[in-house]
Amino acid sequence: QVQLVESGGGVVQPGGSLRLSCTVSGSIFSSFGMHWVRQTPGNGLEWVAFIRYDGNNASYADSVKGRFTISRDNSKNTLYLQMNSLRTEDTAVYYCARRVALDYWGQGTLVTVSS
Amino acid sequence: SYVLTQTPSVSVAPGKTARITCGGNNIGSKSVQWYQQKPGQAPMLVVFYDSDRPSGIPERFSGSKSGNTATLTISRVEAGDEADYYCQVWDSDSDHYVFGTGTKVTVL
Numbered sequence: 001q002v003q004l005v006e007s008g009g010g011v012v013q014p015g016g017s018l019r020l021s022c023t024v025s026g027s028i029f030s031s032f033g034m035h036w037v038r039q040t041p042g043n044g045l046e047w048v049a050f051i052r053y054d055g056n057n058a059s060y061a062d063s064v065k066g067r068f069t070i071s072r073d074n075s076k077n078t079l080y081l082q083m084n085s086l087r088t089e090d091t092a093v094y095y096c097a098r099r100v101a102l103d104y105w106g107q108g109t110l111v112t113v114s115s
Numbered sequence: 116s117y118v119l120t121q122t123p124s125v126s127v128a129p130g131k132t133a134r135i136t137c138g139g140n141n142i143g144s145k146s147v148q149w150y151q152q153k154p155g156q157a158p159m160l161v162v163f164y165d166s167d168r169p170s171g172i173p174e175r176f177s178g179s180k181s182g183n184t185a186t187l188t189i190s191r192v193e194a195g196d197e198a199d200y201y202c203q204v205w206d207s208d209s210d211h212y213v214f215g216t217g218t219k220v221t222v223l
Contacts, residue, residue: 035212037158037214044199044201044214044215044216044217045150045152045158045201045203045214045217046214047203047211047212047213047214050212059210059211059212061211062116062211095157095158097158100205101146101148101160101163101164102148102150102158102160102203103160103163103169104160105157105158105159106157107156107157108157
């Protein structure tokens with residue numbers, strides 16, 4: 001079955017950087033676009049970024065554009081989110097999800113930005 | 116930026132029908148997805164492309180659209196349907212994916 005597993009979350013100081021990974025199994029990873037979505041504790045879902053199946057095009061939420069970079073390595077079935085210039089408001093659980101319609105999700109990884 | 120508005124909460128008795136609405140400008144021209152999220156869990160897709168269901172999702176879950184509103188209908192509600200529900204679309208003008216504000220469904 002399709003599985004998505006996020007990793008790389010943790011505690012980082014404001015202004016710091018972190019790279020999240022999402023490893024996909026049970027699916028032809030290179031065939032599908034992928035998303036990152038985040039959720040602050042007790043709040044709703046916020047879309048962060050999307051990358052096409054071939055990695056040739058990406059889009060970002062205004063709140064992260066210029067600070068976050070989504071990328072993928074189809075040879076490793078892995079999606080990445082490089083997060084720079086982190087702010088306290090970036091604290092959230094970060095999920096990766098498959099396909100335009102977000103049909104499969106990982107369990108999430110918690111990112112805490114705090115001094 | 117594009118906004119999707121949902122009623123914050125809906126309460127329904129077991130066996131009855133819950134209707135969750137999602138309002139957005141010109142939503143009729145967009146493909147709507149619906150997600151269910153239970154406490155401590157990741158969201159799960161329950162309806163895609165307005166009214167299609169992924170395999171394994173009961174027929175009790177159905178989606179529809181009329182005018183500027185999309186609706187997720189849960190028939191014969193069960194205790195296990197208690198969750199937060201989010202609508203979602205892709206906004207072609209901004210190339211952004213947008214989630215609704217979320218609706219908490221409480222089963223009485």
